[in-house]
Amino acid sequence: MSPNNLEPPAVGKRTPLYQQHLNAGAKIVDFAGWDMPINYGSQIVEHNQVRHAAGVFDVSHMTVVDVSGTDPEGYLRYLLANDVAKLKELGQALYSAMLQTDGGVIDDLIVYRMSFGYRIVVNCATRDKDLAWMHSQADGFEVTVTERPDLAILAVHGPSSIETASALLDQTKGKTVAGLENFKGAELSDWFIARTGYTGEKGVEFIVPAGDAANLWEQLLAAKVKPIGLGARDTLRLEAGMNLYGQDMDESTSPIISNMTQTIAFEPADRDFIGRAAVTDDLAAQEQGNLPKLVGLVLEGRGVLRAGQTVSTDRGEGQITSGSFSPTLKQSIALARIPSGSSTCQVDMRGGATDVRIVQPNFVRFGKKVFE
Amino acid sequence: MSKIIEDLKYAESHEWVSVDDNGIATVGISDHAQEALGDIVFVELPELGVTVNAKEEVAVVESVKAASDVYSPLTGEVTEVNETLLETPETVNTNPYDNGWFFKIAISDEAELDELMDADAYADHCDEE
Structure with missing residues (x-):
């Protein structure tokens, strides 16, 4: 054994639910x-809870940004690769990338249309650069x-969540x-409730004043909704084929090579958005076979695919960007960036080069396997 | 706080050993180790009959989070492996000190036992990490 993965004692920012996490054995x-809670015992048990019943995630660490004024639509139609129109x-709600001029992904986000303009939820690790970019x-x-650091976010997901x-x-x-x-939401005074999430299950997210978070959490737990940590959040999103910023894409990768082409609104053609010229060129280059693509991989045998592993295809080398064990499928799955047009793929596992299957990057929806 | 069993010997690499009267050592990983790894999803076991050296990598434990080698704390011949772990690797998480054992070896050098830690020394070792 070489457990070099013991985290040092954490001292950091805390969400309004920190004490609730401790109470739940996080x-x-x-x-x-x-x-943040990585798990409350077993991340596989938590994962299965969300696939089969309902779980609640505290995602209050994510950054909420409200955009108001006289022309928030004009601003966001320029700022975002998807079209808030x-x-x-x-x-x-709309999922979108926020791009650099060269097409690199600054972040991925959800934007909601609100009575005052728009509400955007961006990642927590990218908060500083996102805010700086949005202001600039x-x-x-x-x-x-x-x-809006005064808000908390609780995500309730699973077949019985609603x-x-x-x-x-x-x-x-x-x-x-x-x-x-x-993908619809509603403002009810100072609460915002939306049918969005990151698990591939149906679910609802509550963006509420921090002071309301603990009570909602306790009510959910009393109704047998189980707390779910970030560990299970990662395996759930991977099974759903959803990208994780910083791992599957970042400033150095175009959305075109990150399975995000469908989230870019190229129409109407006269909408000028940041990165438009770059991603237009990238799309053409990919269609010529000159740029890689992000695909799904499935390992049929034993073992676990891991981020950073090199893979070899009939068209050249690629790399795994996210890899884990799928608790639903009971085998390892991954996202990997590989040369376009690849039809075979191997990865170096213990015991040598091992075949892996290339599939659409979407593995599990509503509790069921979705690739053939 | 992870559990440490009083009567076992421990290696720095977090395996535990229990030796019976016939010189057969049972080897597993500690509660501390399984906790650090998180949910275990695959286990690879050594082959029966092979001779293994102390501190040699002989098994693999793979969790959702990471893969780790398991080292044999002692020199000897592998006489038995816990095949139930192939189907139910999570047993290592739930019962690291009994049903979650990995393999047994007929030890060839009892003096090697003296190089392993007792429960108190192992508790200190875990605290230092």
Whole structure:
């Protein structure tokens, strides 16, 4: 045994639910400067809880940014690779990349249309550079960009999440949760409730004043919704084929080589957004076979694929960007960036070169295997 | 706080050893080790009948988080392996000191036992990490 993976004692920023995590028996680790629960015992048990029933994640470490003013739409149509003009209804959500001029991904995010403008949720590890970029690009737009550290985020996911959450809330909120469609949200005074998430299961996210977080958490636990740590969050999102910023893409990678092409709104053609010229060129280059693509890998045998491992295909070398054990499929899965047009793939495991299957990067949805 | 069993011997690399009257040593990994690894999903075991050296890598334990080698704390011949771990590797998480044992060896040099730690020394060793 060589457990070189023991975390040092963590001392960092804490969410309004830190004490609740300790009460639930969390193992706390440092996550980008925050003391966060990695698990509450077993991350596999937590993973299965979300696939089969319902779990709650404290994701209050994520950064909420509100954009208001007279032209938030004009600003965000320039700032983001996806087009907020698609958001026809209040509360509606859109996933987007925020790009550099050269097409490198500054961050991925969710943007919601709100009564005051838009609400954006970005990653926690990228907070400083995101805010700096968003402020720097606001010149010339009549907008106000405001971070909201006063808010907490609870994500409740799993097949029974909607039913359970709607039953424990007051009638107005309960009806809202029960009635929302996927990727839709609603503002109920100082609460925002949206059918978004990062697990491949149905679920609802509550963005609430920090002071309301503990009570909501306790109500959910009393309704047998189990707390879920960041460990299970990672295996759930990987099974769902969702990218993790900093691992599957970053400033050095174009969204075109990060399985994010579908999230770029090239139409209307006259919309100028940051990075447009670069990603247009990248898409053409990929279609010529000159740029790699992000795919899914499945290992049929024993062992676990790991981020950073080199893979060999019939078209050249590639690299695993995220790899883990899939608790649902009981085999290892990965995301990997490999040459376009590759049809075979091998990875060096203990015991030599081992065949892995190339699949669409989407492994599990609603508890079921989705690739053939 | 992880559990440390009083009557066992421990290696710096976090394996535990229990030797019976016939000179057969049972080897597993400590509670501290399984806790550090997190959920264990695969275990590879040594072959029966092979002779292993003290401090030699003889098995592998793979968790959701990382893969780690398991070293034999003692020299000897492998007489038995815990094949149940191939199907239920999580036993190492839930019962590291009994059903979660890895392999047994007929030890060839009892003096090597003196180089291993007792429970108190191992507790200090874990604290220092």
